[in-house]
Amino acid sequence: MTTTRKLSGRARKAVLLVHVLSAAAWLGIDLALGILVVVALSTEDVVTAAIAIQAVDVFAIWPMFGASVVCMISGVVLGVGSKYGLVRYWWVAVKLFMNVGMSLLIAFALRPGVAEAARIGERMLAGDPSAVIPSDLLHPVVVAPTLLLFAYVLSVFKPWGRIRKSAQPVKRERRDLVGAV
Numbered sequence: 733m734t735t736t737r738k739l740s741g742r743a744r745k746a747v748l749l750v751h752v753l754s755a756a757a758w759l760g761i762d763l764a765l766g767i768l769v770v771v772a773l774s775t776e777d778v779v780t781a782a783i784a785i786q787a788v789d790v791f792a793i794w795p796m797f798g799a800s801v802v803c804m805i806s807g808v809v810l811g812v813g814s815k816y817g818l819v820r821y822w823w824v825a826v827k828l829f830m831n832v833g834m835s836l837l838i839a840f841a842l843r844p845g846v847a848e849a850a851r852i853g854e855r856m857l858a859g860d861p862s863a864v865i866p867s868d869l870l871h872p873v874v875v876a877p878t879l880l881l882f883a884y885v886l887s888v889f890k891p892w893g894r895i896r897k898s899a900q901p902v903k904r905e906r907r908d909l910v911g912a913v
Contacts (some may be wrong), residue, residue, distance in 0.1 A: 739813035751806035758799035759880045765792045766873035772865050782856035783867050789850035793843045800835040824891035827883050834879060841871055
């Protein structure tokens with residue numbers, strides 16, 4: 733039998749608050765990133781586009797990555813210290829998988845792309861007519877908030893139940909052979 737150490741009510745609420753606030757910060761940064769990318773891709777003003785795309789590089793990646801890591805750590809603490817467990821329920825496991833995956837994508841896929849886009853922004857400001865912001869930057873700003881909102885939905889509705897039903901001993905009726913005939 734495994735026993736888990738449960739968080740006290742006050743500690744659980746504190747960790748839950750950190751978890752919710754970090755998730756909200758992550759979503760907010762993601763939405764701001766989306767606004768800047770849409771502005772950069774849709775404006776006719778080269779200076780506005782260049783500044784918007786450079787702003788993404790300045791503020792978005794490390795704060796977003798930091799928020800994702802804080803969200804992940806606080807989620808793990810909540811999972812380990814509560815009745816839900818870390819991978820006892822599908823909705824918790826899916827959220828953990830999404831968080832790890834999205835955090836890795838921020839660090840290893842989004843960061844280099846944003847850095848390259850910022851260099852393009854510098855070239856745009858310098859008057860380079862061949863500098864064009866890649867439209868594929870629009871994909872992460874659509875996919876990431878959608879996944880984060882899905883994680884919020886999972887947190888509220890807690891679908892799908894347990895990953896594996898607990899092994900409860902089967903209660904069998906004992907039949908007495910004497911008198912059965």
